[in-house]
Amino acid sequence: MNALALYGRYVATSLRAQAQYPAATLMLTAGHFAATAIEILGVFALFDRFGPVGGWSFGEAAVFYALVNIMFSIADLLSRGFEAFGTDFVRTGAFDRVLLRPRAAALQLAGYEVRLSRLGRLLQASVVLILASSLVPITWDAAAVATAVWAVAGGVALFAGILVLQATLAFWTIDSLEIMNVLTYGGVQAAQYPLNVYAAWFRRVLTFGLPLACVAYYPVLAILKRPDPLGAPDWFLPLAPIAGFAFLALSFVAWRAGMARYASTGS
Amino acid sequence: MQAASLHWARPYLAAFRARFQLMLQYRAAALAGFATQCWWGAIRILVFAAFYGVNAAAAPISLADAVTYVWLGQALLALQPWVADPEIGQAVRTGGVGYDRLRPLDAYGYWYARTLGWMLARALPRAALMLLAAGIVLPLVGLGDWALRPPSGVMAALLFVPAFVLMTALGAAVLMLANIVVAASLNERGVNAVLTPLVIVFSGSLLPLDFYPDALRPFLHVQPFAGLVDIPFRIYFANLKGGAALQGLALQAAWTLVLIGLGRLAMERMMRRLEMQGG
Numbered sequence: 001m002n003a004l005a006l007y008g009r010y011v012a013t014s015l016r017a018q019a020q021y022p023a024a025t026l027m028l029t030a031g032h033f034a035a036t037a038i039e040i041l042g043v044f045a046l047f048d049r050f051g052p053v054g055g056w057s058f059g060e061a062a063v064f065y066a067l068v069n070i071m072f073s074i075a076d077l078l079s080r081g082f083e084a085f086g087t088d089f090v091r092t093g094a095f096d097r098v099l100l101r102p103r104a105a106a107l108q109l110a111g112y113e114v115r116l117s118r119l120g121r122l123l124q125a126s127v128v129l130i131l132a133s134s135l136v137p138i139t140w141d142a143a144a145v146a147t148a149v150w151a152v153a154g155g156v157a158l159f160a161g162i163l164v165l166q167a168t169l170a171f172w173t174i175d176s177l178e179i180m181n182v183l184t185y186g187g188v189q190a191a192q193y194p195l196n197v198y199a200a201w202f203r204r205v206l207t208f209g210l211p212l213a214c215v216a217y218y219p220v221l222a223i224l225k226r227p228d229p230l231g232a233p234d235w236f237l238p239l240a241p242i243a244g245f246a247f248l249a250l251s252f253v254a255w256r257a258g259m260a261r262y263a264s265t266g267s
Numbered sequence: 268m269q270a271a272s273l274h275w276a277r278p279y280l281a282a283f284r285a286r287f288q289l290m291l292q293y294r295a296a297a298l299a300g301f302a303t304q305c306w307w308g309a310i311r312i313l314v315f316a317a318f319y320g321v322n323a324a325a326a327p328i329s330l331a332d333a334v335t336y337v338w339l340g341q342a343l344l345a346l347q348p349w350v351a352d353p354e355i356g357q358a359v360r361t362g363g364v365g366y367d368r369l370r371p372l373d374a375y376g377y378w379y380a381r382t383l384g385w386m387l388a389r390a391l392p393r394a395a396l397m398l399l400a401a402g403i404v405l406p407l408v409g410l411g412d413w414a415l416r417p418p419s420g421v422m423a424a425l426l427f428v429p430a431f432v433l434m435t436a437l438g439a440a441v442l443m444l445a446n447i448v449v450a451a452s453l454n455e456r457g458v459n460a461v462l463t464p465l466v467i468v469f470s471g472s473l474l475p476l477d478f479y480p481d482a483l484r485p486f487l488h489v490q491p492f493a494g495l496v497d498i499p500f501r502i503y504f505a506n507l508k509g510g511a512a513l514q515g516l517a518l519q520a521a522w523t524l525v526l527i528g529l530g531r532l533a534m535e536r537m538m539r540r541l542e543m544q545g546g
Contacts, residue, residue: 042474049325053321178303
């Protein structure tokens with residue numbers, strides 16, 4: 001069985017397990033929808049009170065919000081095994097079993113528990129995107145759609161990269177650290193506003209440190225057909241999401257290094 | 268004489284102390300939570316600063332007060348009743364709740380004391396760290412504009428003491444209602460899914476309540492969750508003072524009593540129907 005078919009099998013098993021409890025799965029999804037949707041309420045209230053900021057109206061800001069949340073929700077759906085890696089695999093010693101199987105450990109972790117409830121965030125972000133499209137004139141031509149899909153792919157890669165890094169840390173710390181939430185949930189929080197509203201030092205962090213701006217801010221500028229108020233050249237805007245893939249590649253380099261020094265907890 | 272009069276409270280104090288000391292053991296969790304909250308607060312403040320930069324006149328409170336509001340909120344985050352006490356759900360599922368029924372104690376009071384201990388033990392170490400970081404370190408490194416300020420005057424400080432006590436008592440009363448639903452339904456996920464967003468929005472955790480559209484104010488200012496964040500914090504920086512502050516305290520106290528009353532009723536009904544799980 002090739003890797004892709006095996007991954008499909010993992011996903012199917014996970015979905016079938018959740019289908020055993022349809023009511024619980026639906027409720028969890030609804031709960032996740034509500035819990036993540038309140039953020040847009042906050043964004044709306046601020047724009048409603050203060051008016052446009054940094055040259056952006058609420059509708060335009062909602063496009064940033066929607067795309068970032070879509071990216072994160074898909075990454076979250078696909079990388080649960082990495083997020084829970086420290087707690088569920090390293091500390092318990094279950095990772096030994098993963099290593100014994102003649103398949104890449106990363107593949108097995110990616111297929112571990114695809115949680116349907118995470119679709120709640122995807123759903124609310126999609127609703128916000130539709131809402132935003134009706135508030136601001138976005139022409140969804142082929143170029144805009146392609147840019148959006150490409151940006152989402154880059155964003156999924158970036159967030160998956162963060163989760164792989166979180167898992168990698170567990171080789172040293174033996175447990176999953178809540179502190180990586182700073183990068184995942186905190187990253188979503190930061191990237192759901194347009195970059196140019198932030199202070200200069202924070203813009204640099206979000207561009208060169210954790211390249212969230214490259215997967216969210218720049219491509220959305222291209223979708224809205226707006227020049228960058230900060231002066232990035234137009235040709236750069238749709239190219240930027242490639243930074244997400246670079247980040248994921250680097251994360252896997254770190255993951256390899258962690259694997260090489262893995263010692264079982266022996267339980 | 269005094270010892271005798273306090274005699275009835277001893278088991279509740281013991282329950283509180285045991286839970287408090289147990290939760291204090293999780294130092295790594297507290298440190299990780301603290302770092303997360305620093306970052307969270309910083310993002311909130313950066314966003315506020317952006318909006319104040321374009322149109323400060325539209326804001327109901329000054330930027331300095333908004334910054335203080337954010338840091339106070341991060342410091343006292345663990346006091347917010349976001350999720351039901353996880354031990355209650357466990358006790359009901361394993362049947363451990365049977366032991367609680369055998370204790371010659373008021374069941375509501377016993378759970379309330381334990382929940383209070385759980386909340387405070389998670390909150391106080393983080394609050395101390397946050398006060399140190401946002402209140403002392405930030406001004407020392409020259410970021411005084413972005414720091415947590417001390418209460419605005421002696422009066423505000425004095426009024427904040429009862430406001431803090433009441434916000435804690437109110438938070439525990441809300442959690443008790445959640446705990447009771449958990450005990451009745453054997454599962455905390457559904458309750459938490461409803462409770463968390465409600466509390467975050469209506470307590471003023473997401474945004475100070477006055478930032479929402481003006482038309483909603485009459486409702487937002489009287490609903491029970493306002494006493495969890497919005498009222499005590501506004502007392503802290505004297506946005507509510509004099510009669511308004513006393514009104515705020517009265518609202519906190521009234522809702523605390525109402526929710527405790529409701530909780531007691533619900534608990535009595537729930538306990539009568541409770542079926543023991545497992546052994």
